[in-house]
Amino acid sequence: MPRGTRRLPAPCVEQLGAADLILHAGDFSAGSVLAELELLGPALGVHGNVDDEVLRRTLPAERIVEAEGARIAMVHDAGPASGRLARMRARFPNADAVVFGHSHIPLHEEGEGLQLFNPGSPTERRRAPAHTMGMARVASGGVTFELLTLP
DSSP states (O other): OOSSSOOOOHHHHHHHHHOSOEEEOSOOOSHHHHHHHHHHSOEEEOOOTTOOHHHHHHSOSEEEEEETTEEEEEESOOOOSTTHHHHHHHHSTTOSEEEEOSSOOOEEEEETTEEEEEOOOSSOOTTSSSOEEEEEEEETTEEEEEEEEOO
């Protein structure tokens, strides 16, 4: 979430309110943003490089979320693109997927028995062509991701 007065876009808030669980890959900026998400539903996250000291003490640098038998690892910065799949597989050997942020550039990549997913950002698109967010659906121990483009 960017600093300043910008808010989450209404379509993003609608999606979050309908979700069973909200995952955030860091860069909340302030604890008030996490609190805002928690008002919409259960929320789990990891801290990012721009998060304040309170968030850095409150949230882990990485975590694994288990949902309907799927294991989704979360980390803010998955490192350089070169070798990323192999690095994430080694770091999270039992995960089905890794959700990460940092670049704010949407990505869905599969290989090494692992999915990597960066949902981009609904507020800070940087070099991405649009504001985005992700939807994960879990069933029978598997996870599928969908990138949602916001108006």
